[in-house]
Amino acid sequence: MSKLMGPFKEIITLATTPDKGALDDSKLGIIKNAGVLVEEEKILKVGDFETLKGGADIVEEVIGEHVLLPGLVDCHTHLVWGGTRARDYTLRMSGESYEKILEQGGGIFDSVEKTRAASSEELKTGLIKRASRHLNDGVTTIEVKSGYGLDVENELKVLEVVKNAKADIAADLIPTCLAAHVCPKEFADKKEFLTYLERELLPQLMVKGITSRIDIFVEPSAFPVEMAKDYLAAAKKLGFDLTVHADQFHTGGSQIAVELGARSADHLEASTDKEVALLAKSDTVAVALPGASIGLGMQFTPARKLLDAGASLAISTDWNPGSGPMGDLLVQASILGIYEKLSSAEIFSGITFRAAKALGLNDRGRLAAEMKADMIAFPVNDYREILYNQGKIKPDMIWKNSNRI
16 A cells, blocks of 8 residues: 655655765755655655655645655664763863773773663663654664673673664664774783684674674774774674774774775774775775764864765764763764765765665665655755754654654
């Protein structure tokens, strides 16, 4: 049975917008006075509302003027954690560095202690609360990393929480194993810890089927380049997709991401022209995390340079308890856009289909035939109002798999 939603003042289809490179707003694929015809979970057709009306079994009339976009995709979050890191944030406001706080036992280690102490039910409650807020803001697909367990038992606990939460929220949750976040205090040797993960955790993840994605934090304070490369290569050999926390404070991570064919290289605040050129020539998506830049008071990812060089740029929140506690994708994308001089087409692409590409998903992020019917409608009559209001205008209608949320 087919269903038609509309009429919308404008539909931003992104139907034929390129996967890579710079974009101007002529690439948005705007259709005016339009509708979306869907069947089950997929889009059948997007076009003139009155023309489509005759072919629909059900018409879901939209009252008032609205602009329709694809459901947003957040391809980098850490939504499962225990406790808070408000103390860390206060220290950073006073001038203490992220790396210094970590060296002193705070930062990620603080979250690890609290996450290990939390029950699965407590962690699940927190995850659903955060993911529900994201969904209400129009984010219909959410990547969720582990990384606050740092041992086999607790990493599995966190990833099982993500798996079990899927039944309680309409948004799609895409799990990623970031057990190689930092070396836990129980291990004096980083290489020994990575070998432990490779032998004890990765095979279990394969057997249990709770994630197909492996991540690692590539930094001298976390895991140096060559060590990280060996770990990622072992994960790839087992059949995992790869993503990399790369070039946040030092370079090197994006290079191994490209060499190993990772889906994405994320952060990139420290990337130079060399790394920009490498990413632009590759199929690895460059993921900017403006929330981390705001949370740490540091420079943004060189988004303009990456796009002009021909890279595929996604924008994500890095929602986490330490460096990225805001977790508002539209606000952060709007801020990045004004500082890096991005077009609306570049921003909307970065939080829809290009972010989906970073997750290896090609069935969402565009409003076109055969795509998932994940859609969000904003109460405005001009798409430019959305970013102009710096993300504070939120969608008031959300459809997930064609169902109104």
